[in-house]
Amino acid sequence: MKDFAGTKTLVRLALRRDRVLIPLWIVVFAGMAASSAQASIELYPDVQSRVEAAETANSSPALVSLYGRIWDPTSLGELSLFKLTSFGALLVGLLAAMLVVRHTRTEEETGRLELLSAGVIGRYAAVTAALLVSGLTVVLVGLLTALSLIGVGLPAAGSLAFGLTWISGGLAFAGIAAVIAQLTEGARTANGLVAIVLGISYVLRALGDSAADGSTQWASWLTPIGWAQQIRPFASDRFAVALLPLALLAVLVFAAFALLRRRDVGAGLVRPRPGPAVAAAWLRSPLALAWRLQRGALYGWTFAFLLLGFLVGNIASNVDGFVSSESAKEMIQKLGGVQEITDAFLSTEMGVMGLLASAFGIQAALRLRSEETALRAEPLLATGITRTSWLASHVVMALSGTGILILAGGLGSGISSGAELGNMGRQVPPMLAAAAVQLPAIWIVTALVVLLFGLAPKLVTGAWVLFGFFLLIGQFGPLFDPPDAVMDISPYAHTPRLPGSDFSATPVIWLTATAAVLLLTGATTFRRRDIG
Amino acid sequence: MTSAIVVSGLHKSYGSTHALDGLDLDVATGEVHGFLGPNGAGKSTTIRVLLGLLKGDEGDVSLLGGDPWRDAATLHRRLAYVPGDVNLWPNLTGGEVIDLLGRLRGGLDPKKRDDLLRRFDLDPTKKGRTYSKGNRQKVALVAALASDVELLILDEPTSGLDPLMEEVFRQCIEDERQRDRTVLLSSHILSKVEALCDRISIIRKGKVVETGTLADLRHLTRTSIQAELAASPNGLAQLPGVHALDVQGNRVRCEVDTAQLDAVMRQLSASGIRSLVAQPPTLEELFLRHYEDDTIASEPEVAVR
Ligand SMILES: Nc1ncnc2c1ncn2[C@@H]1O[C@H](COP(=O)(O)OP(=O)(O)O)[C@@H](O)[C@H]1O
Numbered sequence: 001m002k003d004f005a006g007t008k009t010l011v012r013l014a015l016r017r018d019r020v021l022i023p024l025w026i027v028v029f030a031g032m033a034a035s036s037a038q039a040s041i042e043l044y045p046d047v048q049s050r051v052e053a054a055e056t057a058n059s060s061p062a063l064v065s066l067y068g069r070i071w072d073p074t075s076l077g078e079l080s081l082f083k084l085t086s087f088g089a090l091l092v093g094l095l096a097a098m099l100v101v102r103h104t105r106t107e108e109e110t111g112r113l114e115l116l117s118a119g120v121i122g123r124y125a126a127v128t129a130a131l132l133v134s135g136l137t138v139v140l141v142g143l144l145t146a147l148s149l150i151g152v153g154l155p156a157a158g159s160l161a162f163g164l165t166w167i168s169g170g171l172a173f174a175g176i177a178a179v180i181a182q183l184t185e186g187a188r189t190a191n192g193l194v195a196i197v198l199g200i201s202y203v204l205r206a207l208g209d210s211a212a213d214g215s216t217q218w219a220s221w222l223t224p225i226g227w228a229q230q231i232r233p234f235a236s237d238r239f240a241v242a243l244l245p246l247a248l249l250a251v252l253v254f255a256a257f258a259l260l261r262r263r264d265v266g267a268g269l270v271r272p273r274p275g276p277a278v279a280a281a282w283l284r285s286p287l288a289l290a291w292r293l294q295r296g297a298l299y300g301w302t303f304a305f306l307l308l309g310f311l312v313g314n315i316a317s318n319v320d321g322f323v324s325s326e327s328a329k330e331m332i333q334k335l336g337g338v339q340e341i342t343d344a345f346l347s348t349e350m351g352v353m354g355l356l357a358s359a360f361g362i363q364a365a366l367r368l369r370s371e372e373t374a375l376r377a378e379p380l381l382a383t384g385i386t387r388t389s390w391l392a393s394h395v396v397m398a399l400s401g402t403g404i405l406i407l408a409g410g411l412g413s414g415i416s417s418g419a420e421l422g423n424m425g426r427q428v429p430p431m432l433a434a435a436a437v438q439l440p441a442i443w444i445v446t447a448l449v450v451l452l453f454g455l456a457p458k459l460v461t462g463a464w465v466l467f468g469f470f471l472l473i474g475q476f477g478p479l480f481d482p483p484d485a486v487m488d489i490s491p492y493a494h495t496p497r498l499p500g501s502d503f504s505a506t507p508v509i510w511l512t513a514t515a516a517v518l519l520l521t522g523a524t525t526f527r528r529r530d531i532g
Numbered sequence: 533m534t535s536a537i538v539v540s541g542l543h544k545s546y547g548s549t550h551a552l553d554g555l556d557l558d559v560a561t562g563e564v565h566g567f568l569g570p571n572g573a574g575k576s577t578t579i580r581v582l583l584g585l586l587k588g589d590e591g592d593v594s595l596l597g598g599d600p601w602r603d604a605a606t607l608h609r610r611l612a613y614v615p616g617d618v619n620l621w622p623n624l625t626g627g628e629v630i631d632l633l634g635r636l637r638g639g640l641d642p643k644k645r646d647d648l649l650r651r652f653d654l655d656p657t658k659k660g661r662t663y664s665k666g667n668r669q670k671v672a673l674v675a676a677l678a679s680d681v682e683l684l685i686l687d688e689p690t691s692g693l694d695p696l697m698e699e700v701f702r703q704c705i706e707d708e709r710q711r712d713r714t715v716l717l718s719s720h721i722l723s724k725v726e727a728l729c730d731r732i733s734i735i736r737k738g739k740v741v742e743t744g745t746l747a748d749l750r751h752l753t754r755t756s757i758q759a760e761l762a763a764s765p766n767g768l769a770q771l772p773g774v775h776a777l778d779v780q781g782n783r784v785r786c787e788v789d790t791a792q793l794d795a796v797m798r799q800l801s802a803s804g805i806r807s808l809v810a811q812p813p814t815l816e817e818l819f820l821r822h823y824e825d826d827t828i829a830s831e832p833e834v835a836v837r
């Protein structure tokens with residue numbers, strides 16, 4: 001029992017630290033679900049309109065692979081929330097995992113936990129407290145969401161099942177994060193590993209949904225995201241499926257405790273090895289250092305984008321598989337035929353890859369700020385390098401990194417659909433072009449980080465908020481039918497939809513020019529401000 | 533004598549905190565200059581302005597004959613800086629950081645680098661995240677000392693070192709003095725740098741309150757005196773430079789500014805000295821007095837300028 005001593009203190013401390021963040025997230029999640037439900041209810045007043053919309057969604061490979069299927073076409077709840085079922089479970093999982101890492105690894109890394117351990121804090125207290133805080137948050141998110149769905153008029157059982165879907169994703173990933181936090185020494189690495197596991201889970205879920213003949217359905221049962229989705233809220237409300245993530249959580253908690261017994265505070269299980277005593281000859285410029293610091297992440301992301309590209313290309317070449325019923329065939333004809341649908345699918349997926357690549361770009365550019373606040377920029381800037389060249393080093397990594405990623409995604413999808421259709425030459429170049437046109441919008445979002453870094457360094461993480469805003473108006477904006485001016489705020493709204501539609505250079509040029517102006521403003525203001 | 537660093541009337545505030553309040557500092561070329569003051573006095577802020585990392589609000593700053601804000605990168609090739617808080621990249625080894633910083637400064641002497649690694653007993657193959665505070669500081673020190681530069685700016689460089697390593701550091705600075713390099717050395721503990729410095733400046737609340745050679749400053753210290761007199765003393769309290777006077781019958785205890793010692797002794801011997809104990813002045817006392825003034829606001833300003 002003394003291993004748990006102090007858990008209560010740590011929980012209180014964590015809740016105090018996150019007293020703004022946690023309630024904010026709870027409200028954001030519940031609000032997101034309730035508002036899109038509300039909008040859909042108004043959009044689809046009768047059963048017939050619902051069935052039609054649901055069948056359209058089910059015959060779109062883009063929607064099915066992105067969000068999953070609609071199991072019961074007559075269900076209003078499912079139609080209004082299928083985009084947020086597994087995707088929402090992914091987001092809640094991310095929130096839960098980040099909370100756990102934040103209150104374990106980050107604390108340990110900064111040495112704060114060591115201070116605490118010297119007091120009367122038991123060995124398991126930190127992990128237990130982090131899990132409790134994360135679990136509490138997730139359960140509140142789920143409950144409040146369920147209540148708000150009941151509030152807008154959806155069936156109670158389905159609403160509760162929907163809340164449970166999110167809770168399942170959250171709890172499972174809280175457990176996964178608790179184990180990962182024991183393995184690595186850096187919080188950054190831990191968060192990266194969590195993101196990889198989340199990504200793989202989501203992709204396997206997409207694979208499970210994608211084959212219309214059900215040949216890959218097993219993939220849905222491999223991961224917590226799949227389980228969460230298989231609760232099938234508003235269709236069959238299979239509450240019992242939630243036992244799977246709960247069992248997983250129990251196993252993971254015991255695993256985390258077992259790992260804790262085997263390591264010292266501050267150390268990971270994976271011990272760092274000694275490295276070179278002398279720097280390689282190329283490590284002699286800010287850019288070389290930025291490359292050295294960011295290459296690991298770039299390798300990982302590139303690999304993920306190639307895989308994602310392959311998967312997308314594979315699904316695209318099997319669109320016929322979706323044409324299972326007569327009505328679906330009709331629907332597809334109405335939507336413009338197989339080619340049209342394949343193109344729509346590919347351009348949607350390219351857009352998603354553009355969003356993912358932007359996340360890399362933001363994170364890579366944010367290195368500027370984290371290097372500054374960790375006081376690692378200061379000794380560099382006290383050497384013979386200019387501020388501009390130091391800033392440029394990370395900006396180059398961010399801009400070229402996003403380019404590499406998106407092209408890897410385009411290449412992967414071109415190759416896999418080309419191989420499937422037996423014609424590389426016809427598939428690869430258009431996919432590379434479709435990838436390349438995503439870049440200007442990605443660069444604008446990356447450049448926003450640089451702008452904030454120069455103008456208002458303390459607010460630089462606000463770039464994530466802007467990104468989240470663009471993402472929300474892109475994904476859910478159309479539901480509310482806002483004025484064009486609102487939709488047009490997002491740079492992604494101006495990206496040409498390739499393949500499929502005609503390429504127009506004007507928006508690409510404007511987007512690139514905007515990004516350049518933002519970058520230059522950021523760089524100029526950075527040269528004139530205080531460091532620190 | 534030329535000056536490596538000249539600062540006059542420097543002001544710098546962070547929002548409502550007035551960190552530097554008209555600071556003057558003069559560091560001659562080729563000297564080891566101690567920059568002393570309690571925590572929060574403004575040492576690091578001054579150094580950051582000298583490095584062009586912060587822009588002063590008011591006042592003139594000249595570093596190696598240039599303007600550190602405008603010509604930062606060019607001037608930086610002629611100096612090496614060791615920050616007060618050294619943070620390393622978790623995945624780079626100490627050896628890599630030393631080489632990188634040296635190369636960005638324009639090169640470092642490999643023989644000296646190896647020699648310093650040996651003297652500081654530092655393992656260059658360990659990753660940044662596994663070094664203790666002291667070892668991180670050693671990494672920055674080796675990188676700075678192995679560079680061929682005119683000026684070393686060291687911000688509390690010994691705060692994480694054990695006594696053995698402090699001694700190694702002292703020898704290294706002595707070597708630098710022999711080579712006529714200029715060193716600005718900040719510290720909040722006088723005894724650590726007393727023996728090293730040609731001149732020192734004491735900073736308090738963003739102002740330099742004393743500056744000079746050790747001999748100059750000793751002149752400002754106080755001698756503590758206990759005397760037994762033949763008659764009760766008179767006129768002592770009226771003399772300038774007498775502090776903490778405590779008279780009990782024929783016994784006297786007091787502290788006397790070293791500059792006023794002669795006058796006080798004459799006054800005492802006028803009453804006939806039976807016995808006398810005089811404690812020699814230490815710089816530490818002078819230094820502590822400035823510290824105390826920070827905390828004891830009621831004590832009047834007594835420093836002789
Ligand atoms: N980035 C900052 N923001 C606000 N206040 C600061 C900052 N840096 C230093 N200060 C304040 O300025 C004063 C001088 O600090 P500093 O130069 O670090 O002192 P020293 O190095 O002598 O200990 C202190 O009161 C400190 O709290």
Ligand SMILES: [Mg+2]
Nearest residue numbers: 575576616688
């Ligand atoms: Mg300091």
